Amino acid sequence: MTTRPVPWPGDPLGVTGELPPGDPPLDASADADDDVVRRLDAAVGAVDAPDVVFALSRHGRRTVRCGGSAPPPCVARHELRYEMGSASKTFTGLLLAHLTQTGRLSAAEPAATILDPTRPAGPDPVTLAHLITHTSGLPGLPADFFVRALPTWRTNPYARYPAERVIDAFLRHRRRRKPGTRWHYSNFGVAVLGHALMAATATPWDELLTGQVLRPLRLSGTTLCPGGTDTDAVGHLRDGTTPTPALSVGGFQAAGAVRATPHDLLTFLEAHLDPAGRPLTDALRAVRRPVLRRGLGHRHVHTVAWFQHPTEHGPMYFHGGATLGQQAFLGFRPDTGTALAAMCTRRFRARDAFIPTAYALLAEA
Template structure:
């Protein structure tokens, strides 16, 4: 992807956008319930939820090692962590679809109009909004001084110690080591900067921008960016599966990881991606399916502006995972089968544990 390029190319849609998949048979529902129950049982966590939609028909199964709470698990909000980036990518796609932005705007100029003067940073190519959302900005995963500031709260709320003004300042002070658009490197820092740039471009605080332009139109009434109470939010746990952790506070990284939502709201979000026609944000929902870059051996790793995209035998699968200090999430959908999956658990696993492979395999196989 070249610097300043429009982040999602035009051209024909995927075949799966225009050919409807076969509608599942009612007798398949029991098979799906057994598959979901097996997935729940495979994840060793205090609370586990696997929520599946097939052509709008929902099946939600829950479990876990903790005793059931007064509020059913499927009614609680769960922390999305990096899966929040799918909301940010869709919002950027919407703002470009409406013509407010192009994706090629330099982020620094939006955050500090004085930087429109090219003499301020001679020899540097600008980092655009497109670079930030596609992780090709050249920014590190986190700002250079993040760990020093976060260390005192490393086991509780490290991001809370890095507020919005520091995120912006760290970006404006950053000196490039690679030309933007030439290398993929996953960056929470970059997507956080994108959120602040979009807020600046629209003159709207991030929470109001996301709520007004995306959450409200899509009917996501149980999705929020701030912690709630024990009656509304699931409680996360550390890797031992027993020690609770406080609710996540993300500081200046809202666009990269602040979303928390109920399983049913997440299915509503994913169902909109499965069937964008005649919905709010139709153009953006279609745009976030389209590949914008490929990387890795055989170009297996395909990226859109919001999702990772892998092939299956019948068509592409779109997915994104996320983790906080005490919870994990997996979101995905397959237009070819009309299937969407939202999976959550209240334990932060090590890399090789079962949650993500179980969710990925379930979406690939159902």
């Protein structure tokens, strides 16, 4: 699959029915738009998972609907933090854009030289830009990942692959193609990017992302570590009943560590809808610009942080994510002033309803 780069700007992934027993509605106001409520209720009802949350913001007016097949948890579903999985990459992309927009580093810097200053860059090095756009030539996961993860495959496969192994696997990797010539989605690549950003700034990942992105955007309900049953949603396997432990990402923090509340996710997305006058304004604008086109006719468009699809009136931006027991979908549409954050506590098979339902809800907004 060939790619065509666009100049760098300074796990993507409808049946309606009665709303399952669950939490009472949480709307921004008592007279929340009836059509929005109806659509969100239908989306919740279409997803067969223990816990389901659909949170929508339109021109800053929020409506959140919750439900699920399980009894409501002790903490209301809309107040829990949910595992973002690969949707965490939107936070990493924004961080990279911020560091480049403020001149802290260049997206053209070779990752290997940052991680090992004694190593010469060599011809056609893998850059930070290659890593975030999935054009580095790296596989989805390191070659030895599956052997190490097998003993905990159904509990916490990433936990057995720490940071030092991610870095070592990258520095030892023998590439098969020139960076920038093919697109291949890679958790490995974005994990390497996180370690390169840590090395370049001499800052641990949690401190770096919190200080540069979470705190400026006032995302106090977002974290990178499990908190406990009173703060975090509990995931479930595909059977919808077997609980899963809280995700431990090992050395893959930049690729999947974020967990957040629905309202924090709407705050994050609203900042992308209207960057003017906000912290990280330049970075928020930068991550909306196309940087890569791929596929037949170069119809698939990517930004630094988002997948971009066309609609009748303008582009929509989205990213999905999944962990062993949870799924998430984040998206926004500047043309309609709409942002959507959807979460559920079940890992689905590829053809189940969650992602198609969330995507359709945003596309039809």
